[in-house]
Amino acid sequence: MASRLSTSNRAGWLMALPGFGLIVLFVILPFVLAFALSFTNQRLVSPNPTEWVGLSNYRALLGVGVLHLEPERDDAGNVVTDENGAPEYPRLRSFTRNNPDYPHLAGMSEWFFFDRGEGRTYVLASDVVFMRAIVNTLIFVAVVAPVQAGLALVLALLINQRLRGINLFRAIYFMPVVVSIVVVSLLWRFIYAEEGLLNNLLASLTFGAFDGPDWLGNPRTALGSVIAMSVWQAVGFHMVIWLSGLQTISPTLYEAGAIEGASRWQTFRYITWPGLRNTAVLILIVITMQAFALFAQIDVMTNGGPLDSTQTIVFQAVERGYGRQDISSGSTISVFLFVLVLSISLLQRWLTRERR
Amino acid sequence: MTRLTAASALAMLWATGAMAQTELTMWYHGAGNQVESEIVNRIIADFNASQSDWVVSIESFPQNAYNDAVVAAALAGDLPDILDVDGPIMPNWAWAGYLQPLPIEPTRIEAFLPGTKGVWNDQLYSVGLWDAAVALITRQSTLDALGLRTPTLEEPWTQEEFMGAMEAAKASGDYEYAIDLGMSDQSEWYPYAFLPFLWSFGGDLIDAESGYQTAEGVLNGEAALAFGEWWQGMFTEGYAPGPSQDPADHASGFQEGQYAFTWNGNWLALPFLEAFDDVVFLPAPDFGNGNFIGAASWQFAVSGTTEHPEGGAAFIEFALKDEYLRDFSNGIGLIPPTPTAAAMTENYAEGGPMAVFYDLSEDQARLRPVFPGYPVAAKVFAKALTDIANGADVADSLDTAVDEIEADVQSNQGYGQQ
Numbered sequence: 001m002a003s004r005l006s007t008s009n010r011a012g013w014l015m016a017l018p019g020f021g022l023i024v025l026f027v028i029l030p031f032v033l034a035f036a037l038s039f040t041n042q043r044l045v046s047p048n049p050t051e052w053v054g055l056s057n058y059r060a061l062l063g064v065g066v067l068h069l070e071p072e073r074d075d076a077g078n079v080v081t082d083e084n085g086a087p088e089y090p091r092l093r094s095f096t097r098n099n100p101d102y103p104h105l106a107g108m109s110e111w112f113f114f115d116r117g118e119g120r121t122y123v124l125a126s127d128v129v130f131m132r133a134i135v136n137t138l139i140f141v142a143v144v145a146p147v148q149a150g151l152a153l154v155l156a157l158l159i160n161q162r163l164r165g166i167n168l169f170r171a172i173y174f175m176p177v178v179v180s181i182v183v184v185s186l187l188w189r190f191i192y193a194e195e196g197l198l199n200n201l202l203a204s205l206t207f208g209a210f211d212g213p214d215w216l217g218n219p220r221t222a223l224g225s226v227i228a229m230s231v232w233q234a235v236g237f238h239m240v241i242w243l244s245g246l247q248t249i250s251p252t253l254y255e256a257g258a259i260e261g262a263s264r265w266q267t268f269r270y271i272t273w274p275g276l277r278n279t280a281v282l283i284l285i286v287i288t289m290q291a292f293a294l295f296a297q298i299d300v301m302t303n304g305g306p307l308d309s310t311q312t313i314v315f316q317a318v319e320r321g322y323g324r325q326d327i328s329s330g331s332t333i334s335v336f337l338f339v340l341v342l343s344i345s346l347l348q349r350w351l352t353r354e355r356r
Numbered sequence: 357m358t359r360l361t362a363a364s365a366l367a368m369l370w371a372t373g374a375m376a377q378t379e380l381t382m383w384y385h386g387a388g389n390q391v392e393s394e395i396v397n398r399i400i401a402d403f404n405a406s407q408s409d410w411v412v413s414i415e416s417f418p419q420n421a422y423n424d425a426v427v428a429a430a431l432a433g434d435l436p437d438i439l440d441v442d443g444p445i446m447p448n449w450a451w452a453g454y455l456q457p458l459p460i461e462p463t464r465i466e467a468f469l470p471g472t473k474g475v476w477n478d479q480l481y482s483v484g485l486w487d488a489a490v491a492l493i494t495r496q497s498t499l500d501a502l503g504l505r506t507p508t509l510e511e512p513w514t515q516e517e518f519m520g521a522m523e524a525a526k527a528s529g530d531y532e533y534a535i536d537l538g539m540s541d542q543s544e545w546y547p548y549a550f551l552p553f554l555w556s557f558g559g560d561l562i563d564a565e566s567g568y569q570t571a572e573g574v575l576n577g578e579a580a581l582a583f584g585e586w587w588q589g590m591f592t593e594g595y596a597p598g599p600s601q602d603p604a605d606h607a608s609g610f611q612e613g614q615y616a617f618t619w620n621g622n623w624l625a626l627p628f629l630e631a632f633d634d635v636v637f638l639p640a641p642d643f644g645n646g647n648f649i650g651a652a653s654w655q656f657a658v659s660g661t662t663e664h665p666e667g668g669a670a671f672i673e674f675a676l677k678d679e680y681l682r683d684f685s686n687g688i689g690l691i692p693p694t695p696t697a698a699a700m701t702e703n704y705a706e707g708g709p710m711a712v713f714y715d716l717s718e719d720q721a722r723l724r725p726v727f728p729g730y731p732v733a734a735k736v737f738a739k740a741l742t743d744i745a746n747g748a749d750v751a752d753s754l755d756t757a758v759d760e761i762e763a764d765v766q767s768n769q770g771y772g773q774q
Contacts, residue, residue: 041767045427045452045731048769093755107763109756128756193602217600219746303542305599306746322424324732324764 031338038332044325057332063126065105067095070119089120096124130333133304133311136223140230140312141291148231148238149283155235156242157272174236181233185300188229192216192301216302219309226297226310234290238283245279246272281352285345292341313337377411380667382438383426385654387416391687395680403674410667412438430454437662438671442544443484443652444724444734447476451728451772453660455481459669464676471651471721472693482655483672485681486690489717490549490649491637493610493628494617499636502528502616509639509719515586518641522595525616533597535617536609537590539745540601546738549619550587551724552640552648557583561725561733562761568727569770571761575737576754579645584750586643591745599742622713626689629709637712639720651721653690691717728771729764736760 038057042050071087072080080088096105108124111131115121125131159170176184191197192215199212215225253271262270295314298304304311304319313333321330382400386392393416400412415436417425423445429435430452441449449455457479465473465483474482492507499506502524507513513521525534538545551561558579562571574580590596597605610618611631620628628635640647656675658668681697684690685704691713692698703710724730740757744750765771 043768045430045448045454046768047451047453047772097759107759109759110752190602190604194600196602214598214600217598217746303599303742305742307743307748323735326732326764326767 034331034334037328038335040328042327042331044322044327046325053328057328058336059126060107061127061130061329061332061336063108064111064131065108065124067092067102067105067122067124068116068119069122087120092122092124129304129308129311130313130316132308133313133316136309136311137292137294137313139223140227140294141288143227144231144291145284145287147227148235148287149280151231152235152238152283153242153276155239156246157268159239160243160246173239176233177236181296182300184229184233185297188225189216189301192225192229217306219307222302222306222309226294226301229301230291230294230297234287238287241283241286242276242279245276249275281348284352285348288344288348289341292337292344313340377408378664378667380410380412380438380662380664380671381436382412382414382671383422383436384414384416384440385419385422385442387418389688392684395683395687398683399675399680400671403671406674407670410664410670412671426454433661435659435661437659437664438656438668439659440654440656441474441482442654443471443474443482444544444547444726444730446474446482446655446657447726448728448731449657450476450481450660455657456660456662456665457481458483458658458672459665460673464673467695468693469651469691469717469721471653471717471723472655474652474655474657476726482657483676484653484655484693485675486653486684486688487651487693487717487721488653489622489651489691489713489721490552490619490640491622491625491713491716492617492640493620493625493635493637495632496634496636498525498616506636507638507641509715512639512647513641515641515643518643521617522590522593526593526595528616530613531616532609532614534595534615535590535619536601536606536615537596537619538606539597539599540603540606542599542738542742544734546741547724547734548650549621550741551737552650552720552722553587553643554580554583555648555722556640556643556645557586558645559583561737562727562729564725567770568725568729569762569765571733571758575761576751576758580754581751583643584744584754587741588744588747588750592747598745622691622710623689625710625713635709637710637716639716647720648722649716649720651717651723729761729768732764733761736764 039052039054040050041053041057069089071089074080082088092110095102096108099105105124108126109128111123111125111128113120113122155173159166159173193199194212194214194217196215198215199210202210202212213221215221249272253275254267257267257271293314294312295318298310298312298315299318302310304315314337317330317333317337320326320333384393384396386396396414396416400414404411423442426435426439426441426449435454439455441455446455458481460480460483462480465480468483469487471487472484473480474484496506502521504521504524505513505517507517522534525531538549547561554560554575559577560571560574562568563574591598605614609615610620610628618628622637625635625637640649656672658665658672662668678692678694678697678700681692681694682700685692685697685701689703689710691710692701692704695714698704698711698714699706702708704714705711725733736757740753743753
């Protein structure tokens with residue numbers, strides 16, 4: 001194989017050249033640049049020369065620390081409590097800012113805490129917003145990948161029938177995919193508004209009993225709202241892939257199944273599902289990669305808010321790189337995302353490998 | 357768009373026709389605004405016809421893409437000769453070498469409003485053909501119905517009076533919210549519109565006395581904490597819609613009677629005047645340390661890489677004529693920078709419906725911190741305000757903002773400030 005590729009195939013290589021060239025220029029080169037810049041202090045707008053800073057960008061992004069504190073006590077040794085009766089703790093900033101006794105916590109702030117025994121254990125992070133972005137992105141992927149794949153399969157099974165007007169349904173399900181995600185996000189912003197379509201609909205369905213929340217303005221509902229809308233938007237695309245998989249399954253298998261008297265479930269379990277195996281692997285990996293790249297919906301609908309409840313990794317990369325003019329930090333996030341997605345995809349490949 | 361290409365094609369023709377002329381390129385942020393483009397194109401045509409040394413050609417960008425385009429061009433070493441720049445961003449670009457000092461005599465702009473002069477490190481870098489201003493906008497009938505005193509520049513509302521007005525509007529039950537602060541516009545609007553409140557409480561975005569090195573004590577000091585508590589109260593008490601406000605409500609809510617007051621820019625005031633005949637523009641309330649509004653809008657400058665700064669300066673000086681200042685003001689409602697130009701305009705002449713803005717701008721306007729780190733500090737400030745409005749702990753949010761601003765200053769080696 002190798003010799004045939006490299007020797008007697010000049011015309012082939014020549015034809016591939018434009019494609020290869022573009023890939024090198026727009027995919028490989030930027031990636032190498034991002035990797036290199038993540039070890040420097042490169043700024044977007046600056047007259048200062050770029051300097052090599054080693055791993056400090058990674059430390060600033062991923063640093064985590066733990067601090068255990070005892071509640072404050074008065075002179076008699078009793079725990080000081082606030083007006084609600086909760087014990088009071090010293091302010092964390094006195095440990096993380098200019099405190100020579102805790103050099104490893106410098107510049108960190110509170111991510112979350114849990115009470116343990118008498119005291120309270122704080123988990124601190126150098127970059128709390130980025131930590132929240134990682135968690136939100138992982139939640140997004142963990143929900144979207146199975147839900148979107150499952151829903152797309154159901155839709156594909158529904159439209160994989162010979163019925164009058166089935167093309168109309170196919171078109172309807174596929175429509176959101178064709179519309180630009182920015183436009184879709186803008187529309188859903190109106191749908192989710194406090195006095196928006198969704199709340200009006202729910203109120204009229206329940207005869208005014210349901211007083212809907214401000215979906216995108218409430219930290220508890222914002223991420224869920226983005227997830228629901230994202231699943232709806234992209235489900236048609238994966239439906240089409242499932243459909244193509246369904247149509248590669250030979251009809252003779254279904255005929256044989258019918259002769260054997262298989263129930264609908266048995267047909268699905270023993271004919272359809274094994275036949276979709278490769279499609280399923282493809283869809284799972286594609287959805288995972290797309291879900292990790294969540295950006296446009298956030299940028300248009302929430303800007304990462306409220307209270308960082310919809311921050312995502314890619315949104316943070318853009319926000320740092322362009323918003324805060326810190327190219328090195330944006331590059332570091334991109335490299336981190338690359339490693340994360342690569343390892344998860346490899347894990348998925350390994351878990352879904354064919355066992356012989 | 358066709359007008360644009362026609363203008364540049366014409367300019368090219370001229371350039372090739374008369375070899376003695378030097379071509380200058382100019383970038384402008386106002387693509388998509390027909391009125392604005394027309395005035396700029398007319399100034400360019402007049403300038404090109406008025407002398408034989410220079411010929412200017414323009415390229416317009418949509419405002420949202422403009423700053424990115426300039427940054428990209430600077431990285432590629434491809435900046436135009438003349439460009440315009442948003443006032444508070446100017447020090448950042450000047451520091452990075454995108455701009456060079458503007459060779460214009462200071463006497464030429466002596467009469468200009470302070471907000472239109474882009475001065476950094478004691479050097480003039482940019483000049484504005486207009487300034488913008490913010491006012492507390494309402495209707496006289498609203499003030500009468502709620503039984504409120506009309507505040508004046510000499511005697512603005514105090515914090516108690518302002519909160520009394522909010523409470524009265526809320527209690528009347530006639531409005532969805534007492535005031536529209538424009539929270540849906542999460543851009544430069546936040547620092548531009550809300551930093552003046554912080555100033556009025558006695559705080560600031562960054563400590564100028566430290567040489568712009570830290571915000572400790574000014575953005576998280578007593579005054580700033582008081583500001584933060586007040587700010588959060590505006591939303592928890594339900595006086596104003598929060599950051600998830602529908603942009604459509606922001607655009608038309610006041611005209612439709614959803615809000616009793618709106619804290620808004622004069623570039624958006626023309627629709628209000630059309631909707632009601634008793635619109636009044638009130639000065640910012642005084643929360644204890646004076647009352648302020650933000651100054652400086654878009655301004656013209658010459659790029660750091662141009663070989664012909666004197667040509668760019670000649671064009672900018674030409675554009676500073678009162679008749680053009682008047683046209684911009686009449687066209688888009690902005691404040692003309694000189695008293696003589698103001699007297700020529702429809703809205704800012706003595707007794708004009710928006711004349712009060714000229715006084716506001718002259719009296720209350722204060723520049724946002726003039727230092728190269730402003731764009732990043734402004735982003736940090738906007739995030740802190742959004743978080744506080746959404747219910748985050750005030751002290752923690754401001755402390756975080758202080759730390760982030762400080763980290764940014766440090767990673768830029770102090771932005772070259774002493």
